[in-house]
Amino acid sequence: MKFLTTNFVKCTSKACDSTTDNFPLQFNDCELIQEEQEFKPEFLLNILDRLDWSAVLKVAHDLGNDSLPQALPENVDPEDPDTLALLKDLHSLLLETNITQGEMKCRACEHVYYIKNSIPNFLLPPHLA
Amino acid sequence: MKEYVIFLAQQHPTFRVAELRALADLYKFEVDLSGHDEKSPFLIVRLENDDQASKLVSRGILSRGIYELWGVGDTEEELHQDVKRRSSHLWEKYNQCTFKFDVLAYKGKRSNVEKIRLIERFGYLDFHGAIRMKNPDQVFTILEHYTPPTEHDAAELPSKYYFGREVELSGRSRGVLEKYDLKKRKYIGTTTFEAELALVTCNLAHCVPGSIMYDPFVGTGSFLVAGAHYGCLTVGSDIDGRLIKGKGNANIKANFKQYGMPHLFMDVLTMDFTHNALRDDLVIDTIVCDPPYGIREGLKVLGAKNPERFEGKENIEIDGEKAYLKKDYIPTKKPYELDSLLYDLLEFASRRLPIGGRLAFWMPTANDNFEPTIIPLHRNLELKHHLVQEFNKWSRRLLVYVNHGDGYNGEENRAVTMHQEFRKMYFRSRRGEGTTLADQEKEE
Numbered sequence: 001m002k003f004l005t006t007n008f009v010k011c012t013s014k015a016c017d018s019t020t021d022n023f024p025l026q027f028n029d030c031e032l033i034q035e036e037q038e039f040k041p042e043f044l045l046n047i048l049d050r051l052d053w054s055a056v057l058k059v060a061h062d063l064g065n066d067s068l069p070q071a072l073p074e075n076v077d078p079e080d081p082d083t084l085a086l087l088k089d090l091h092s093l094l095l096e097t098n099i100t101q102g103e104m105k106c107r108a109c110e111h112v113y114y115i116k117n118s119i120p121n122f123l124l125p126p127h128l129a
Numbered sequence: 130m131k132e133y134v135i136f137l138a139q140q141h142p143t144f145r146v147a148e149l150r151a152l153a154d155l156y157k158f159e160v161d162l163s164g165h166d167e168k169s170p171f172l173i174v175r176l177e178n179d180d181q182a183s184k185l186v187s188r189g190i191l192s193r194g195i196y197e198l199w200g201v202g203d204t205e206e207e208l209h210q211d212v213k214r215r216s217s218h219l220w221e222k223y224n225q226c227t228f229k230f231d232v233l234a235y236k237g238k239r240s241n242v243e244k245i246r247l248i249e250r251f252g253y254l255d256f257h258g259a260i261r262m263k264n265p266d267q268v269f270t271i272l273e274h275y276t277p278p279t280e281h282d283a284a285e286l287p288s289k290y291y292f293g294r295e296v297e298l299s300g301r302s303r304g305v306l307e308k309y310d311l312k313k314r315k316y317i318g319t320t321t322f323e324a325e326l327a328l329v330t331c332n333l334a335h336c337v338p339g340s341i342m343y344d345p346f347v348g349t350g351s352f353l354v355a356g357a358h359y360g361c362l363t364v365g366s367d368i369d370g371r372l373i374k375g376k377g378n379a380n381i382k383a384n385f386k387q388y389g390m391p392h393l394f395m396d397v398l399t400m401d402f403t404h405n406a407l408r409d410d411l412v413i414d415t416i417v418c419d420p421p422y423g424i425r426e427g428l429k430v431l432g433a434k435n436p437e438r439f440e441g442k443e444n445i446e447i448d449g450e451k452a453y454l455k456k457d458y459i460p461t462k463k464p465y466e467l468d469s470l471l472y473d474l475l476e477f478a479s480r481r482l483p484i485g486g487r488l489a490f491w492m493p494t495a496n497d498n499f500e501p502t503i504i505p506l507h508r509n510l511e512l513k514h515h516l517v518q519e520f521n522k523w524s525r526r527l528l529v530y531v532n533h534g535d536g537y538n539g540e541e542n543r544a545v546t547m548h549q550e551f552r553k554m555y556f557r558s559r560r561g562e563g564t565t566l567a568d569q570e571k572e573e
Binding site: 012095112129 | 397433456
């Protein structure tokens with residue numbers, strides 16, 4: 001599971017939809033690997049629009065990374081060397097970082113989902129479905 | 130406006146116009162396709178310029194190429210007369226560029242000697258540029274339509290000739306089908322959707338670079354591959370984790386590597402579509418899928434079939450830990466009705482797609498008792514295409530919807546299907562009833 005995907009997934013229990021604690025999930029005991037991907041700034045810029053940045057910060061923190069800026073720059077310009085460095089960092093974090101094993105816990109209902117062999121499993125037991 | 134001739138593939142003729150229409154819609158221009166004849170692979174259209182012509186076929190799967198029309202005729206004689214009448218003002222423009230001639234025939238063929246004779250008769254065009262067989266500036270093409278008198282006899286001469294300047298070749302002509310051929314794909318399964326119609330589906334669904342495509346019944350990921358071919362960042366989910374996981378190194382991710390587009394694979398999630406983890410405010414640009422119809426794979430969602438049997442089971446503990454929180458816990462699933470699932474899909478699409486975003490999915494129907502009432506409709510979604518692929522006793526339909534949002538007020542139909550009947554008919558035993566649909570499908 002790519003780091004990017006952690007920004008798109010919430011708890012699947014319908015009871016948690018009424019709270020705001022069902023996203024992002026809390027990541028614990030994760031094993032990470034880096035998988036090299038070609039750096040495509042345009043492709044990445046497109047993805048940045050879809051991100052919930054505060055959730056990126058939270059999950060990065062769960063995984064031990066507190067080096068990200070508190071906010072994304074207003075106008076992301078890949079020509080600017082500082083921005084380019086940030087984009088490269090984000091590329092490495094969002095697209096190259098894979099969670100191979102680990103747990104995802106809903107902050108609302110505290111249900112724990114697992115990631116096994118890089119695939120997250122969001123299936124629920126009947127009493128939560 | 131100028132005239133162009135499109136050379137179409139003679140595969141899935143009922144889908145060809147829809148693909149052209151969808152591509153014109155995607156690039157936002159008008160085109161009259163009423164001249165289309167399912168029996169003919171040639172279609173003359175009027176367009177503003179080469180750019181539109183190129184856009185109409187460059188992504189195409191059911192088209193082969195598009196040509197600026199320089200002449201048309203029932204005989205060679207008529208063709209040359211028409212070329213002289215219609216296009217003499219264009220000749221000078223191309224008389225210095227490098228070029229070559231092509232001869233393409235439908236239901237007929239020519240020897241090389243005959244081809245050269247055909248080409249040499251165009252000497253009056255008076256081109257002075259060098260002939261290049263590789264990467265010429267321009268390709269001039271003679272298109273021949275033969276009409277054999279019977280299936281077993283060949284026609285001696287074409288019944289129609291077209292001559293034109295090649296503007297664009299389609300994805301099909303550039304070898305896309307060979308590239309994605311399932312026989313050469315690393316990971317496939319029994320339900321893997323064939324590449325050709327998966328790609329057509331993604332054309333109808335407007336898959337474009339920079340957009341996110343989601344397949345909620347991803348299986349072995351055939352639609353993800355097709356969507357990624359058109360540049361989508363793709364994500365899929367399936368309640369059946371075994372399909373997603375694959376076997377050893379053969380999995381969906383490996384297919385993306387095989388095709389040189391690993392960056393367009395986001396993830397596949399083990400998940401019940403009706404208990405969806407994708408956050409509500411994530412815009413999904415396109416949804417493409419072939420939902421499970423319970424024919425080969427039973428249609429299931431999360432939950433207990435007999436809830437009373439599971440009452441209190443959430444309290445069971447193993448080694449001091451809640452059983453349902455253990456890593457190897459497998460939740461129970463219950464059967465689900467197809468009509469409910471399809472309506473869930475439409476409802477999901479209406480909430481997640483942007484305005485103008487498209488949902489495309491396939492559904493099988495029995496031919497004997499098909500009623501249009503089984504096509505599900507949602508008040509926010511316009512049914513843009515409804516295409517039928519006929520098999521012997523059953524057919525499957527590709528439905529493509531466009532999201533118009535709350536103001537659309539379209540017709541609503543929760544579609545009471547005869548899906549159970551379809552399943553029964555599909556597996557009806559051979560006893561006195563001939564072959565079953567399942568057998569037929571195998572043959573097909």
